[in-house]
Amino acid sequence: MMKALYFQFTAGVLPMYAVTFIGYWAYGSSTSTYLLSSVNGPVWVKGLANISAFLQTVIALHVNDSRLVLSENLHLFLTAALTYICFL
Numbered sequence: 094m095m096k097a098l099y100f101q102f103t104a105g106v107l108p109m110y111a112v113t114f115i116g117y118w119a120y121g122s123s124t125s126t127y128l129l130s131s132v133n134g135p136v137w138v139k140g141l142a143n144i145s146a147f148l149q150t151v152i153a154l155h156v157n158d159s160r161l162v163l164s165e166n167l168h169l170f171l172t173a174a175l176t177y178i179c180f181l
Contacts, residue, residue, distance in 0.1 A: 150173050
């Protein structure tokens, strides 16, 4: 069981750090915190990226907090939505 956990966390952490370092190598530190604001491209691609990020947040909150009652889930959903809107 411990071997499986070590493998899971290693396999999950390595790609995350790889994306971080490759992104820093590709874009440097001169980009904005919100990477999509410095990328040129069609508006619909940026919109699709924003919608995907929002849905990922909603799904992650739902999976993480699935034991909570409905009112608490609604509160978390609204908090996530407002946080997401602030970054647009």
